[in-house]
Amino acid sequence: MWLLGFVLGTILGSFAKATSDRIQEKVSFKKRSYCQSCKKTLRWYDLFPVFSFLILRGHCRFCHRKIPLGNFLAELVMGILIALVFLATLPTHLEQIFIADIPHLLLLIDLLFRCFIVTVLAIIFLTDLKLGIIPDRITYPAMIISLIYLILTTVLVSWNFYHEVVLIPFGKYLMPPYSAYLTDNIQRIVMDAAWSLGAAVISALVFFFLIVITRGRGMGWGDVKYVFLLGLALGYPNIVLAIFLAFISGAVIALLLMAFKKRHFGQTIPFGPFLSLGAFTALLFGAKIINWYITSLKIGS
Ligand SMILES: [Zn+2]
Structure with missing residues (x-):
């Protein structure tokens, strides 16, 4: 299964690199693949x-x-990343995927959405690294898809919960007018989605104030929109972890660059690539990292 993930990842990597190059060269996304030197359309093989x-x-x-080595690297790295997504998302017993019920449909939707978001992370990583911009052509459609994902999964999880309660013997005693069990739980599921939306708005506001305070040095409007998108896609508390990891890794790289005299103090480096790295880590390992952190806090106290 990880092999299937790898193959899909190489295709998505090729797509991400081509999309990023097209943003740079201002070429339509619809144009067929071409050589960047002689502009000839590539053969299918x-x-x-x-x-x-x-x-x-x-x-x-x-x-x-020469074909840019970056193309090859983007394909290879995305192959590895999507293989990781497959490993982290899918059950170990593969035949389970083909069970036709809502939990397995949700699993499939999660897998597709994660592959989509990782591709978006890669496109923004490459584009911001090279051009220092986070294009609206990428963030706006990705926001809409993330919002649809959030609504769709909330409806499916709620419906699945209702369905399970109905199937329990005497399940009707868990529903109004006998009990608030069903309504309380569905309210909790809907509140989770509201938290994701809230986290997206609050994170974007924090970045907005950071820009106002620093007067746009280092970060720009693209970062505000990107953080909003990541809030929708990752939800709470993963978005907090992603931003935290982005600041840590960004600070480490900035210090290293200064130490090796590649940049001087005050010179800015794009923040988007670090947000992409933080978001990927939070997307796949967020629950594990946050659990580990809470456990170590408990041991510490
Ligand atoms: Zn050529």
Whole structure:
């Protein structure tokens, strides 16, 4: 199964790199894949991620100029990341996926959404690193898809809960007018979604004030919108972890760059790539990291 994830990841990696390059070169997303040197449309058999690069030994079939190594690396890294997504999301017993009920439908929706979000993280990572911008063409559609995901999963989880209560013998005594058990739990599920929305708004507001205070040095409007998107996609408390990890890794890299005299103090580095890294870690390992943190707090006190 991780192999399927890897293959899908290489395709998504190729797509993410091409999308980022097209934003830079201001080329339509609809144009077919082409060589960046001679602009010739690629043959279908040269479109296999990773393998085509290896078979062509990193050179264009037409003009024989070098294909950027970044293309190959993006495909390889995304292959590994999506393989991790598959491992972290899917059950160990594969035949379970084919059970047709709501929990397994939710699992499949989660898997698709995570692959989508990781691709968005990769596109923004590459684009912000190279151009220092986080394009609205990416964040706005991703916000809409994240919102649909949030609503869809909330409805499905609520419906599944109702369905399970109905199936219990005497289940009707858990429903109004006998008991508030069902309504309380559905209220809790809806509140979870409201928390995600709230976390997105609050995180974006925090970044907005950071920009006002620092007068736009280091961070920009793109980061505010990106953080809002991440709040919707990750929910609470994962968004807090993602931002925390982004600041830590950003500070470490900034100090290293200054130490090696690559940048001087006050010179800005784009923050989007760090948000992407923090978000990926929180998306896959958020629950584990937060659990570990809470347990270590309890031992400490
Ligand atoms: Zn070429």
